[in-house]
Amino acid sequence: MTTLRVLIADDQMMVREGFTVLLDAQPGIKVVGQAVDGADAIAKVAELAPDVVLMDIRMPVLGGIEATRRLTAPAGSTVKVLMLTTFDVDEYVYEALRAGASGFLLKDASAGELAHAVRVVAAGEALLAPNITKRLIAEFSRVTDAPRAPVRGRTGNLTERETEVLSLIAQGLTNAEIAERLVVAEQTVKTHVGRILVKSGLRDRTQAAIFAYETGLIRPAGYGE
Template identity: 80%
Template sequence: MTNIRVLIADDQVMVRQGFTVLLDAEPGIEVVGQAVDGTDAVAKAAELRPDVVLMDIRMPGLGGIEATRRLTEPPDAAVRVLILTTFDLDEYVYEALRAGASGFLLKDASAAELAHAVRIVATGDALLAPAVTRRLITEFARLTRAPRAPLKDRVGGLTERETEVLSLIAQGLSNAEIAERLVVAEQTVKTHVGRILTKLSLRDRTQAAVFAYETGLVRPGH
């Protein structure tokens, strides 16, 4: 089985080295490089072709948000970005999710949490389940200034069931939890999620959640 290739981008050498040691000790994960800032991360990602980039937000020069945008913007981009932050309500994290990141992780995460996060985003899913992520998306969706068209114009292409599933995704529920809530098979939920992403031209569950908040389908605090 091919190892998950990881690039670590952080301006603090101890953070880079610490995460490298933790991840290299995990089966099926290989750290292929380290980057000192966003510019370095973009260059090394092009050279090393990692599956996942662990991206700090606050770095000198090119920051993590713009670096994330540059990595994920190309239509054929295969790399996944996992944002690293020192606290759970960093005002920049929400912007990083909008820029194309697949989720975020606190820097004080355990080795097991770090490895789990890397594996989750490497499979093409998004790290959305932790309650801290729900709080973040809820809080910073409130701060967006996106124009609000009528709801039917924003999600009119979705069926009633798909709209319901999208709402539950935005609340941070997993497929299994959504299946239990709606009393359907988990595979049925997976099918709905796939159709939602396709219809809305979204990359993953994180972008779906951001979309749901920005369009007003789900309101912060509800």
């Protein structure tokens, strides 16, 4: 079994040490380093090549959002970033996801939840808890003054089934949950997701979820009613 390499970036030593103990006790996961701020995280990623970075949103010197943007922007970047937050209604949810984060995790997560989150984002899936997804949708509703017609171009060449899968991604469903909803094999869903990303020029499913709302292809439930 491949061991997932994790870097923990948080300005609080107790958080870093606590998460290190919890993760190192999980099979197939190894904490390879710790960073005290965003700038330190960028340097440690270059040095240690982790698969996943647990990144606090608020840190001195360089915050988690800007650090995430710098880590995920380069072409060929494979590191996944899981944002750490104290509040499940963090005001920076939308901004962090746009910066390239693969999901959010509350700092009071259990060892099991922490390990699950690392494995999910390492596998290329988004980790958006239902309450986080609801806030994301609410943010799109708030910043949009009127219903928007779907933007074609990058979305126009999606098939009906791909559009359906994109809608479910935007609702925060995993591949397994989408497969169950559509009564198809999970591998089939993975194929659809891959095609959606290629056709739309997107990096991952988190970007796909944002893209679905920003283009108006998917509209928040109840929007405009």
